Amino acid sequence: MICSWCHQDVLREVSMLELLCPLLIPSDLRCQSCEDRLERIDWQVCCSCCGQRDTQHCSDCQEWTRTHPDFVFDHRGIFAYNEGMKEWLHQYKLVGDYRLRNVLATDVKKVLKAYRYDQLIPIPLSTDRYKSRGFNQVTAVLDAAGLSYEEHLLKPMALAPLAALSKKERMAIPQPFCLKKGAAECIMGKKILLVDDVYTTGRTLYHAAALIHSCQPASVQSISFAR
Incomplete structure (x- = not known):
C-alpha cells in the first residue's frame, strides 16, 4: 500500500x-x-461564523456583519491552512497532480455526513481555468469521496488568482458567478451546502451565497477543505 x-x-x-x-x-x-x-480544526473553539480556529468572532466576520447585517452565514473549515495544507494545495491545484484528489476524500465524506442538506453545490471554475488545469479541484475531491452534487453555479470569466491579490483587492472583486438556467427553481426551498477548497477572506463564498440566497432557499451553509 x-x-x-x-x-x-x-x-x-x-x-x-x-x-x-x-x-x-x-x-x-x-x-x-x-x-x-495536516491539522484539523476544532469546531468547539473556532469562529462561530466562518470556522477560523482559536477565535469566537474573527475580524473578517465582524466586517461582514457590519456590511451585511441581514446576512446569516454559517461556514466551517475542515483543516487549518497551515504549511502542510499549502503544500498539498500547491501540488494539487497549481502543479495539477490529479492523484492528490484522494488525500482528503475520506475526511470530506465523514464531515459532510454530519450535515443535513438537500443539495451540495461546489464553487465552479471559469471555462478558461478549467481548460488550463484540466479539472475542478473541488468536484474532483467530491467525486473521490463518492458524493453527489449539483453544479448550479457558473463562472463566466476567469479572475486573477486570489493568492496574487491583497486583502483589499479580494474584497473589491465584483460578483463572478451566475446561475445556470433552471437553477433557481431547483434551489428554492432547499437546504444548500456550498463547498470550496479554501476560505480566506470569505469573498468568494459570500458572492456564491448571495446568489443562492436570491433563489429563496430554506438555508445556506458552506464548508471548505481549509480555513
Whole structure:
C-alpha cells in the first residue's frame, strides 16, 4: 500500500476481507508523516461564523456583519491552512497532480455526513481555468469521496488568482458567478451546502451565497477543505 500524498509505502494491517478483495483497500491512505502535516480544526473553539480556529468572532466576520447585517452565514473549515495544507494545495491545484484528489476524500465524506442538506453545490471554475488545469479541484475531491452534487453555479470569466491579490483587492472583486438556467427553481426551498477548497477572506463564498440566497432557499451553509 502507498500513501495517497507522498506515494511512499505505508505499513498497515490488512483485514481478511481486504486480502480476499484488494479493491476494498482505501485509496486515500496517508502515512504518519503526511498525517502529521495536516491539522484539523476544532469546531468547539473556532469562529462561530466562518470556522477560523482559536477565535469566537474573527475580524473578517465582524466586517461582514457590519456590511451585511441581514446576512446569516454559517461556514466551517475542515483543516487549518497551515504549511502542510499549502503544500498539498500547491501540488494539487497549481502543479495539477490529479492523484492528490484522494488525500482528503475520506475526511470530506465523514464531515459532510454530519450535515443535513438537500443539495451540495461546489464553487465552479471559469471555462478558461478549467481548460488550463484540466479539472475542478473541488468536484474532483467530491467525486473521490463518492458524493453527489449539483453544479448550479457558473463562472463566466476567469479572475486573477486570489493568492496574487491583497486583502483589499479580494474584497473589491465584483460578483463572478451566475446561475445556470433552471437553477433557481431547483434551489428554492432547499437546504444548500456550498463547498470550496479554501476560505480566506470569505469573498468568494459570500458572492456564491448571495446568489443562492436570491433563489429563496430554506438555508445556506458552506464548508471548505481549509480555513
